[in-house]
C-alpha cells in the first residue's frame with residue numbers, strides 16, 4: 001500500500017473511532033489470479049460498535065473474501081480497511097472467526113476444545129476452566145462439558161465452536177455461515193440463541209448467510225452484495241425492536257423488508 005493510502009487510512013481511523021465505528025472500509029477491493037478474478041470491488045462501509053450486520057448476496061459475490069480481509073487472513077488489493085481505528089495488517093486477538101464446519105479436535109472433550117485458544121498462548125488456569133464451563137452453559141451444553149465431538153450432533157458441535165470463539169475474548173465476531181450445514185429447525189433455534197449471546201457479550205458481529213429472512217431477522221443492518229464483480233449494493237437498516245420473537249418473521253412488515261432486499265438482489 002502506498003504512503004497516501006496509509007495516511008488516508010490513519011485519518012479515516014481517527015474519524016471512525018470518534019463515531020464509535022469498529023470496522024471501517026473505504027473502496028475495499030480484492031482480486032485473485034493476478035487480477036483475472038475480481039472478487040470484490042469498491043466496498044465502503046462503517047460498522048458501529050455492538051452492531052450485528054448480516055452479509056447477503058449470491059454465491060461468489062465476495063462475502064467470505066470480505067470477511068477474511070477483515071480477519072486479516074488475506075490482504076486487500078485496493079482501498080483502506082481499519083478495525084478499532086487501526087489498519088488491518090494481519091490476524092488480531094480481538095477478532096474471531098467461525099466457519100460452517102466446527103473443526104473441533106476429535107480427541108478432546110467440549111471443555112478441552114473450548115480451552116484450546118487459551119492453551120495456544122499460556123497454560124489455562126482454574127479461572128479459564130470456570131469461564132469455559134460458563135460459556136458452555138451459555139451455549140446450552142451444560143450436560144456435555146465432558147463429551148467428545150463424536151458424541152455431539154452437528155448443532156452441538158457448532159455450539160462448542162461458538163463457546164471456543166467466545167473464550168478467545170474477541171469482541172468482533174466474524175461468522176461465515178456458521179449454521180449453514182444444519183437442518184432448518186436447528187438453525188432457527190441456534191439463530192435465536194446467537195442473538196441472545198452476542199447481545200450478552202456485546203460483540204460487534206459480521207454474519208454471512210444465503211438466507212435473506214435469516215439475515216434480516218438477526219441484524220441491525222443488512223449488507224446486500226451483488227456479483228461479478230462483488231459490490232456492496234446497499235446497507236439496509238433493520239428497524240425492528242429487540243428482543244425479537246420468532247413470530248416477527250410472519251408479519252407483513254418483516255416480509256416487506258425481505259421483498260425489498262430481494263429487489264436489490266434482483267431475485268424476485
Ligand SMILES: Nc1ncnc2c1ncn2[C@@H]1O[C@H](COP(=O)(O)OP(=O)(O)OP(=O)(O)O)[C@@H](O)[C@H]1O
Pocket residue numbers: 032033037038039057058059060061062063064065066230
Ligand atoms: N483463493 C482464491 N483464488 C482465486 N479465486 C478466489 C479465491 N478465493 C475466492 N476466489 C473467487 O473470488 C470470488 C468471491 O469468492 P467468495 O468465496 O468470497 O464468495 P462468496 O460470496 O463467499 O461465495 P459463497 O456464497 O459461495 O461462499 C469467487 O469468484 C471466487 O471464485
